[in-house]
Amino acid sequence: MHALVSLCYTPLAMKAAVLIQRWYRQYVARVEMRRRYTWNIFQSMEYAGEQDQIKLYNFLGYLMDNFTPSSTERNLISHIFRENEVCRDAEWERYFSYENIDVPEIYSGPRLTFPLTVSQVADLVEAFKNKQQLHSRYVLQLLLEAWKLLRILPNVNRVSTCQSKEITICGDLHGQLEDLLFIFYKNGMPSLETPYVFNGDFVDRGKDSIEILLILFAFLLVYPGDVHLNRGNHEDHIINLRYGFTKEVLGKYKLHGKRILKLLQKIFSWIPLATIIDQRVLIVHGGISNTTDLALLMRIDRHRYVSALRPPKKKSPLSGGQSSVDSEFDNDSVSNLSVYNKRRSSVAHGNNLFGPRDSFQRRSLQDFSAVVNRMAAEEEQEVKQRQTGAGLHQTGFMHPHHRDLNSSIASQSDHIDAVDVDDEEWKQILDLLWSDPMSQNGCLSNELRGGGCYWGPDVTEDFLNRHNLQLIIRSHECKQEGYEFCHNRKVLTIFSASNYYEVGSNRGAYIRLGPDLVPYFIQYQASDMTRELSLKQSVGRTERSALKALREQLFVHKTDLISAFQEYDKDNTGLISLNDWATAVGAVLHLDVPWRMLRSQLISLSPDNMLDYQSWFKELAIKEPNVECVEQTILETLYRHRSTLETIFRIVDTDNSGTISFEDFRQTWKLLATYLKMEISDEAISDLLVSIDSNNDGNIDIEEFMEAFRLVDRNRLERGRSVFVPRDKPLDDES
Amino acid sequence: MAPKKKEKEEPKPAAPKPPEPEPPKEPEFDPKEVQIEFTAEQIEDFKDAFQLFDRTPTNEMKITYAQCGDLIRALGQNPTNAEIMHVLGKPKAEDMQSKMLDFDAFLPMHQHICKAKDRGSFEDFVEGLRVFDKEGNGTVMGAELRHVLATLGEKMKEEELEQLMAGQEDANGCINYEAFVKHIMAS
Numbered sequence: 025m026h027a028l029v030s031l032c033y034t035p036l037a038m039k040a041a042v043l044i045q046r047w048y049r050q051y052v053a054r055v056e057m058r059r060r061y062t063w064n065i066f067q068s069m070e071y072a073g074e075q076d077q078i079k080l081y082n083f084l085g086y087l088m089d090n091f092t093p094s095s096t097e098r099n100l101i102s103h104i105f106r107e108n109e110v111c112r113d114a115e116w117e118r119y120f121s122y123e124n125i126d127v128p129e130i131y132s133g134p135r136l137t138f139p140l141t142v143s144q145v146a147d148l149v150e151a152f153k154n155k156q157q158l159h160s161r162y163v164l165q166l167l168l169e170a171w172k173l174l175r176i177l178p179n180v181n182r183v184s185t186c187q188s189k190e191i192t193i194c195g196d197l198h199g200q201l202e203d204l205l206f207i208f209y210k211n212g213m214p215s216l217e218t219p220y221v222f223n224g225d226f227v228d229r230g231k232d233s234i235e236i237l238l239i240l241f242a243f244l245l246v247y248p249g250d251v252h253l254n255r256g257n258h259e260d261h262i263i264n265l266r267y268g269f270t271k272e273v274l275g276k277y278k279l280h281g282k283r284i285l286k287l288l289q290k291i292f293s294w295i296p297l298a299t300i301i302d303q304r305v306l307i308v309h310g311g312i313s314n315t316t317d318l319a320l321l322m323r324i325d326r327h328r329y330v331s332a333l334r335p336p337k338k339k340s341p342l343s344g345g346q347s348s349v350d351s352e353f354d355n356d357s358v359s360n361l362s363v364y365n366k367r368r369s370s371v372a373h374g375n376n377l378f379g380p381r382d383s384f385q386r387r388s389l390q391d392f393s394a395v396v397n398r399m400a401a402e403e404e405q406e407v408k409q410r411q412t413g414a415g416l417h418q419t420g421f422m423h424p425h426h427r428d429l430n431s432s433i434a435s436q437s438d439h440i441d442a443v444d445v446d447d448e449e450w451k452q453i454l455d456l457l458w459s460d461p462m463s464q465n466g467c468l469s470n471e472l473r474g475g476g477c478y479w480g481p482d483v484t485e486d487f488l489n490r491h492n493l494q495l496i497i498r499s500h501e502c503k504q505e506g507y508e509f510c511h512n513r514k515v516l517t518i519f520s521a522s523n524y525y526e527v528g529s530n531r532g533a534y535i536r537l538g539p540d541l542v543p544y545f546i547q548y549q550a551s552d553m554t555r556e557l558s559l560k561q562s563v564g565r566t567e568r569s570a571l572k573a574l575r576e577q578l579f580v581h582k583t584d585l586i587s588a589f590q591e592y593d594k595d596n597t598g599l600i601s602l603n604d605w606a607t608a609v610g611a612v613l614h615l616d617v618p619w620r621m622l623r624s625q626l627i628s629l630s631p632d633n634m635l636d637y638q639s640w641f642k643e644l645a646i647k648e649p650n651v652e653c654v655e656q657t658i659l660e661t662l663y664r665h666r667s668t669l670e671t672i673f674r675i676v677d678t679d680n681s682g683t684i685s686f687e688d689f690r691q692t693w694k695l696l697a698t699y700l701k702m703e704i705s706d707e708a709i710s711d712l713l714v715s716i717d718s719n720n721d722g723n724i725d726i727e728e729f730m731e732a733f734r735l736v737d738r739n740r741l742e743r744g745r746s747v748f749v750p751r752d753k754p755l756d757d758e759s
Numbered sequence: 760m761a762p763k764k765k766e767k768e769e770p771k772p773a774a775p776k777p778p779e780p781e782p783p784k785e786p787e788f789d790p791k792e793v794q795i796e797f798t799a800e801q802i803e804d805f806k807d808a809f810q811l812f813d814r815t816p817t818n819e820m821k822i823t824y825a826q827c828g829d830l831i832r833a834l835g836q837n838p839t840n841a842e843i844m845h846v847l848g849k850p851k852a853e854d855m856q857s858k859m860l861d862f863d864a865f866l867p868m869h870q871h872i873c874k875a876k877d878r879g880s881f882e883d884f885v886e887g888l889r890v891f892d893k894e895g896n897g898t899v900m901g902a903e904l905r906h907v908l909a910t911l912g913e914k915m916k917e918e919e920l921e922q923l924m925a926g927q928e929d930a931n932g933c934i935n936y937e938a939f940v941k942h943i944m945a946s
Binding site: 036049 | 803804808810829830831833836837838839840883887888890891907915919922944
């Protein structure tokens with residue numbers, strides 16, 4: 025390297041080196057910046073999306089409040105509140121019976137025999153890897169066996185490291201089978217030497233939730249002492265309606281899907297709530313609050329808490345109709361603009377981001393209408409009377425307090441003054457499954473998610489001391505690196521779903537914990553694609569995805585945005601300054617995103633930094649030709665409440681056929697419109713129907729309906745292309 | 760943000776110098792001496808970016824010393840590490856993660872960096888790489904470039920080099936440097 029040695033001392037070479045290094049560091053910083061705001065966008069939208077859940081519950085509560093039992097509208101929805109028709113376990117087992125399900129000769133998937141053996145489970149994993157589906161007969165059988173086992177487990181799993189060397193702890197998997205397979209590949213499958221704790225959220229969002237569940241339950245059956253499951257907030261049948269698991273099961277199991285889901289509804293409630301290792305490390309899905317009481321948690325009947333809907337609270341029902349979801353925020357938007365300029369740090373902020381809460385009639389998961397369960401209790405009472413007459417006794421499903429509730433309800437009283445033990449128990453569970461840590465001291469209720477708390481480092485300190493613990497391991501939040509410490513390294517978040525937002529968005533991780541109780545991390549990104557992408561490409565791809573989602577949000581708030589812009593543009597010039605644009609957009613969308621920084625991606629400004637907002641909207645999106653007849657505000661409402669709407673449709677679709685009748689469709693829309701205080705004429709609803717009913721058979725296909733109203737980017741729509749844009753179109757061609 | 764136009768600099772006389780560039784012999788950085796020439800719009804932009812880097816629990820609009828360089832670079836400048844240390848007042852290594860600065864302290868530092876001459880352009884960058892183009896055919900050896908960048912100037916670490924070179928070398932380990940520069944500058 026003679027030539028190289030002499031180069032080292034040329035000042036020109038050195039100058040060149042320094043120049044390159046400087047430029048490189050700038051490049052890295054800019055990529056990092058883009059990564060950050062992209063992450064910021066996804067997180068903001070994810071949290072905002074969870075608001076939809078609250079809206080859903082509010083809407084359902086509204087229905088319950090405002091319609092008499094006989095009215096048809098409520099019957100559309102009420103069936104989901106019926107808490108597993110009261111009857112004996114034996115009757116349940118008959119209902120879930122698999123014995124009469126035949127498995128055809130041509131079925132080439134695994135044929136399970138029980139008790140399960142390790143090699144059968146290995147075969148099962150292999151089958152899923154090869155994209156085979158397990159026959160519903162075996163699914164039901166496996167689930168039933170799992171149910172039997174789960175029922176005898178305590179609320180809190182106790183694990184010790186002394187018998188085995190290290191315990192592996194996995195966080196959220198969310199139906200991403202690739203990640204689980206990768207973990208097994210890298211770490212080994214569960215066994216006597218390789219014990220595992222799976223910390224909840226096995227299902228929803230990803231497309232292989234049922235396969236993950238089956239694998240986890242199968243391993244639980246063959247290694248009951250070495251596989252431990254914690255319940256996550258997504259192990260909840262109503263949440264599943266909204267986030268995709270229900271859809272997945274019904275899609276994969278057309279004949280027996282409903283039965284499978286019903287069984288899972290019960291099974292989820294039997295999944296333990298937490299795991300403690302060596303009496304020193306607590307593993308729980310969400311976290312804790314300042315009232316978390318492990319002793320109490322160990323005593324409760326966890327299976328009574330099937331869903332995030334909880335037993336009644338002792339308050340008078342909310343007076344009058346509830347204010348529309350959207351107007352909840354509008355009142356405060358102008359007066360609290362400064363609040364929206366706060367940036368989110370990596371740990372969720374606990375401050376009052378959305379303004380004073382007492383002015384809202386906001387409902388959180390904990391605060392559901394008393395009427396809901398009153399109605400449910402009324403029905404239960406009917407059934408109970410029937411059964412008392414028939415001489416059957418009830419097991420498990422009727423807690424003493426429910427009976428008290430029934431009797432007081434029978435006397436038409438809305439006020440229950442006695443302390444309701446269920447209340448406290450329910451809060452305990454919600455806190456465990458839904459809470460997030462925050463940086464500030466204290467404990468605030470988690471308004472963003474609608475359940476659980478934000479808890480601070482002081483709460484952690486106190487909790488650990490009180491229970492003689494040293495570390496809390498939790499999941500529930502996606503982390504860039506797959507894991508993150510907080511609260512002085514006393515709280516550790518572990519998240520195992522890589523590429524959660526988009527390919528390349530984040531790594532997944534799992535923990536190995538030995539007798540020294542010092543966590544070791546293994547990180548990964550389970551996708552063939554990420555290996556081929558450079559950092560810049562992977563950031564670019566995620567960024568495009570985030571911006572696309574953001575543009576969509578802008579579009580669906582067009583009407584509100586224009587009003588907001590007009591506030592700044594009193595002279596009606598059609599122009600608005602950059603600053604005003606950023607402020608207005610932040611206020612209307614309630615998304616804590618760096619709007620100014622993103623402007624080059626979202627808008628084009630004139631030389632004097634003004635934006636022509638009307639033409640901006642025209643460029644932003646185009647409606648599908650079919651739906652041009654549909655009025656703008658209806659379209660916006662549809663987009664904004666899309667997920668709620670879809671969930672409601674699925675609830676209405678009682679036979680899970682994937683279709684609902686015109687009449688039900690019409691009814692649902694009218695309800696939603698009334699609730700949102702929105703005018704929607706019969707004509708408008710007919711327009712909607714006409715634009716979508718391609719079969720002319722008087723039924724609406726839910727999928728088709730939701731698909732037809734997907735936002736389409738003007739740039740991407742070509743002449744003569746099919747109206748329906750496929751969901752997973754690759755994002756490659758955008759510059 | 761586009762870098763300011765560079766001024767052509769005469770190549771220095773070929774006197775042997777040690778590998779490390781000597782730090783410029785400037786007096787200590789005094790923020791009060793800096794005249795802020797940014798427009799109000801620009802300052803708003805900087806605030807936006809500043810907030811994105813702010814990791815304080817209560818969003819106090821503060822960043823660590825260690826982040827200062829990254830932020831300035833993210834805003835489109837490309838100072839050397841030495842220049843960053845200079846505007847930070849030559850802090851000790853342990854201060855980098857613990858000491859904080861707020862936006863008002865940051866602004867003069869950024870202004871100073873922005874005013875500095877000779878920021879380098881596409882042509883400078885290409886010229887810089889041409890130095891290593893022994894055959895004059897528009898390519899440099901990847902291995903050689905790595906070696907130089909790891910040993911000269913403000914040395915780059917293994918991971919940084921990996922990141923820089925990812926996917927840039929052809930089958931023979933050569934890099935077409937004009938394409939390389941375009942790739943880096945196209946962020």
